[in-house]
Amino acid sequence: MERKNAWLSYTEADEKELEATAKGYRDFLDNGKTERECVTEIVRQAEAAGYTDLNAVLKEGKTLKAGDKVYAVGMKKIVAMFHIGTKALSDGMSILCAHIDSPRLDIKQNPLYEDTSLCYLDTHYYGGVKKYQWVTLPLAIHGVIVKKDGTVVTVTVGEKEDDPIVYITDLLIHLSAKQLQKTAAEVIEGESLDILIGSRPLKDLPDDKKKEAVKENVLRILEDMYGVTEEDFLSAELEIVPAGRARECGLDRSMVAAYGQDDRVCAYTSLAAMLEMDEVPERTSCCLLVDKEEIGSVGATGMQSRFFENTVADLLDALGGFSEQALRHALKNSSMLSSDVSAGFDPAYQEAFEKKNAAYLGRGIVLNKFTGSRGKSGSNDANAEYVARIRRIFDGHQVSFQTAELGKVDVGGGGTIAYIAALYGMNVIDSGVAVLSMHAPWEITSKADIYEAKKAYKAFLKEA
Ligand code: MN
Ligand code: MN
Numbered sequence: 001m002e003r004k005n006a007w008l009s010y011t012e013a014d015e016k017e018l019e020a021t022a023k024g025y026r027d028f029l030d031n032g033k034t035e036r037e038c039v040t041e042i043v044r045q046a047e048a049a050g051y052t053d054l055n056a057v058l059k060e061g062k063t064l065k066a067g068d069k070v071y072a073v074g075m076k077k078i079v080a081m082f083h084i085g086t087k088a089l090s091d092g093m094s095i096l097c098a099h100i101d102s103p104r105l106d107i108k109q110n111p112l113y114e115d116t117s118l119c120y121l122d123t124h125y126y127g128g129v130k131k132y133q134w135v136t137l138p139l140a141i142h143g144v145i146v147k148k149d150g151t152v153v154t155v156t157v158g159e160k161e162d163d164p165i166v167y168i169t170d171l172l173i174h175l176s177a178k179q180l181q182k183t184a185a186e187v188i189e190g191e192s193l194d195i196l197i198g199s200r201p202l203k204d205l206p207d208d209k210k211k212e213a214v215k216e217n218v219l220r221i222l223e224d225m226y227g228v229t230e231e232d233f234l235s236a237e238l239e240i241v242p243a244g245r246a247r248e249c250g251l252d253r254s255m256v257a258a259y260g261q262d263d264r265v266c267a268y269t270s271l272a273a274m275l276e277m278d279e280v281p282e283r284t285s286c287c288l289l290v291d292k293e294e295i296g297s298v299g300a301t302g303m304q305s306r307f308f309e310n311t312v313a314d315l316l317d318a319l320g321g322f323s324e325q326a327l328r329h330a331l332k333n334s335s336m337l338s339s340d341v342s343a344g345f346d347p348a349y350q351e352a353f354e355k356k357n358a359a360y361l362g363r364g365i366v367l368n369k370f371t372g373s374r375g376k377s378g379s380n381d382a383n384a385e386y387v388a389r390i391r392r393i394f395d396g397h398q399v400s401f402q403t404a405e406l407g408k409v410d411v412g413g414g415g416t417i418a419y420i421a422a423l424y425g426m427n428v429i430d431s432g433v434a435v436l437s438m439h440a441p442w443e444i445t446s447k448a449d450i451y452e453a454k455k456a457y458k459a460f461l462k463e464a
Pocket of ligand 2: 262274294
């Protein structure tokens with residue numbers, strides 16, 4: 001049983017909408033290369049679509065009603081949006097969930113050093129990366145430095161045409177005989193992922209500072225640009241990501257090549273579906289975009305935190321009907337598409353896949369009944385009844401979809417956030433977009449799958 005290629009079904013109108021979606025997606029990726037930047041962009045788009053801050057609603061003592069649109073943000077890194085439906089919230093919500101953090105290199109708290117008149121920032125990688133992929137590429141710095149007085153300084157270096165970029169070196173091939181004997185896991189070590197940021201010494205320094213004249217010059221530049229000192233790195237969150245904009249890929253322009261598509265491809269399409277909902281829904285629609293998935297959904301802004309539960313409690317309060325039982329029911333009666341990227345079948349590495357149960361570029365949104373590894377360990381295994389309901393909704397709205405699992409049995413595996421939402425007793429299934437070279441600095445997706453994901457999410461919000 002093979003699923004059809006979605007491209008073959010498109011009318012001219014479909015193709016036009018597909019291109020518009022792909023363009024909006026590329027802009028979203030360019031505006032959001034960190035979880036903080038994503039939240040800023042999501043809130044901007046939500047407010048433009050008539051969403052207001054749930055905290056402000058609570059503070060003003062207003063009561064919400066069907067048709068109202070609100071959002072809540074936690075620590076600038078996790079966001080939930082709600083479009084209030086005509087049914088009681090305790091009857092459950094239709095929830096689109098995805099994550100907005102991506103693998104990258106984080107700057108250490110004490111990062112700056114000089115060696116032989118070259119100046120570096122030391123990093124600790126975030127999430128699962130093949131370290132050898134991150135050397136000899138144009139890299140950018142994105143993030144914040146928070147000064148002791150609380151001032152938040154936003155940093156973006158390496159994105160504008162005339163910005164400098166930063167860089168990680170590799171050993172020249174001529175001297176690499178020994179390095180090339182190492183396994184790929186060790187050929188570039190985590191501790192050697194240091195970012196080259198300067199080589200020009202500051203002139204006329206007092207004798208005690210002359211030894212680190214390049215570092216002194218970098219510190220002078222940081223002082224000039226941002227008004228920060230070396231100590232301010234202690235309270236900074238600076239992320240090193242590939243520099244440059246999302247691009248179309250292929251002579252036929254059928255794909256998107258960009259950094260951070262895991263999982264911003266699902267986050268963007270979920271957001272777009274939510275914002276394009278013009279009718280008042282029956283069940284309250286929700287879009288939940290979370291942080292920290294790549295390191296186990298931990299912390300106050302990850303899916304394991306109480307952020308979502310607390311926000312739904314606030315929402316019940318704003319609807320004038322909070323009780324502990326209403327909260328439990330609202331969560332238990334909900335349905336969720338927990339979206340994360342799937343491993344796209346790659347002909348160059350077919351041995352890692354089982355062809356009948358792999359995700360293919362261009363065949364639409366992927367449903368993963370289960371994820372996990374070594375005998376489905378760590379997986380949320382969606383209920384067959386729920387899978388049937390989702391099939392019915394997708395088919396009813398001409399959504400191209402396929403089913404898959406992550407690679408061959410026992411080749412590897414991976415987890416998502418579905419199992420955490422499932423703890424409330426709600427129906428959850430993993431879904432998402434197939435990606436080639438997942439977690440690489442530049443990942444590949446199909447425009448058709450991006451378009452089908454948005455269609456799928458819109459259908460889900462309407463019917464689930
Ligand atoms: Mn992911
Ligand atoms: Mn991932």
